[in-house]
Amino acid sequence: MNCRVRKPIVKVATFIVAVSIMLPAAIIADQIEPIRIVAIGDSLIAGYGLKPEQGFTSKLQKILNERGCPVRIINSGISGDTTNGGLARIDWVLSDQYSGVILFLGYNDAFRAVPVESVRHNLTEIIKKLQSRNIPILFFGAKAPRNLGADYYEKFDSIYPELAAEFGLLFYPFFLDGVATDPLLNQRDGIHPNEAGVDLIVDRILPYAGQLIRQIDSSQSGDELRHYLNCSL
Numbered sequence: 001m002n003c004r005v006r007k008p009i010v011k012v013a014t015f016i017v018a019v020s021i022m023l024p025a026a027i028i029a030d031q032i033e034p035i036r037i038v039a040i041g042d043s044l045i046a047g048y049g050l051k052p053e054q055g056f057t058s059k060l061q062k063i064l065n066e067r068g069c070p071v072r073i074i075n076s077g078i079s080g081d082t083t084n085g086g087l088a089r090i091d092w093v094l095s096d097q098y099s100g101v102i103l104f105l106g107y108n109d110a111f112r113a114v115p116v117e118s119v120r121h122n123l124t125e126i127i128k129k130l131q132s133r134n135i136p137i138l139f140f141g142a143k144a145p146r147n148l149g150a151d152y153y154e155k156f157d158s159i160y161p162e163l164a165a166e167f168g169l170l171f172y173p174f175f176l177d178g179v180a181t182d183p184l185l186n187q188r189d190g191i192h193p194n195e196a197g198v199d200l201i202v203d204r205i206l207p208y209a210g211q212l213i214r215q216i217d218s219s220q221s222g223d224e225l226r227h228y229l230n231c232s233l
Contacts, residue, residue, distance in 0.1 A: 034072040035216055040086055040093060040126075041104040041140075044175065045077030047198075049187045054195045059202045060209060069213055069231040074098070082108045083122035090126050094133060100216045101130055104140035104175055106159070113148055116155040123159065127167050136215040138208055139164050140175040170215060172208045175201065207233065 039045050039057050047055025053062075057075040064071045076093055078085070086105045103126065109119045130137055141160035144153035164171035176193070178200055179185045185197035193201060210233035 034070040035099040035213070036072050036074060036097065037100040037102060037212070037216075038074045038076050038093060038096075038098045039102040039104070040090070041077040041102070042081040042108055043077065043079035043192060044107065045102075045104055046075065046079050047077065048079050048192045049189075050192075050195060050198070054198060056198050056201060059198055060205065063202060063206060064209060064213075064231070067232045069210070069233070071213065073102070080108055081105065082112075082114065083119050083126070084109075084114075087122045087125050090129050094129070094135075098135060100136045100138070100212050102138045102140070102212075103127070103130070104142070106142045106156075110142065110144035110148070110153075110156055113152065116152065116159065119156065120159050120163070123163055127163060127169070131167065134219060136212060136219060137167075137169050138212040139169040139171050140205075141171065141173045143174060143176075143180075170208060170211055172205055175205075177201075177204060209233075 045056055047057070052058055055075065057073045057077070061071060061073040064073075074096075083105045103123075105123065105126075106119055127137065127139075139160065141157075141164075144156035146153055148156075161171065161173065163169070174180075179193050179197040181190075182197070183190070185193055185200060187194050210231055213231060
């Protein structure tokens with residue numbers, strides 16, 4: 001009697017395992033509580049001139065979810081924001097709970113020729129506040145307009161790799177890599193990416209986003225779900 005009862009149970013269990021293996025990654029991601037990542041930045045993060053679904057954070061979240069990564073990316077980009085503005089609001093942003101941060105500020109500082117020392121100070125303080133809370137960071141680099149002169153743009157550009165090295169940050173050297181100055185990938189202002197430009201940015205940044213998720217997982221306790229294991233990146 002016992003043997004006859006166990007056989008269908010084994011078959012059912014085998015069927016359940018087989019079905020779970022065949023489930024698309026996106027469906028698996030939908031069944032898991034997502035980790036929350038906040039993207040702090042200016043109009044390039046906010047998605048200036050684009051529909052909400054065309055912006056950087058929406059597109060990055062969408063492709064991560066499609067790859068089986070249970071992630072929600074909160075858009076905390078503000079058009080016109082500076083490193084000083086970011087520092088002023090960082091405590092307010094962190095009043096909510098996040099597992100990771102994408103940090104990209106400084107372009108508006110450069111356009112206004114804000115002293116490099118001030119930009120470095122503000123970014124340093126933001127990073128310190130994030131690290132004091134043990135929040136993994138994906139840090140994006142920026143480049144100053146070349147018409148500001150070599151003395152300014154060389155010092156400005158160096159801020160980002162130097163801070164990344166100093167604080168041991170996951171670092172993507174240039175957010176607009178492959179997009180800047182290309183009229184086919186930018187809006188009419190020549191500054192903000194169009195949807196095609198955002199697609200290219202997301203494609204290039206995707207491996208770094210995967211590394212951020214891995215860092216978040218490694219910072220969690222052993223009893224917590226490992227989100228990166230579900231990702232197909």
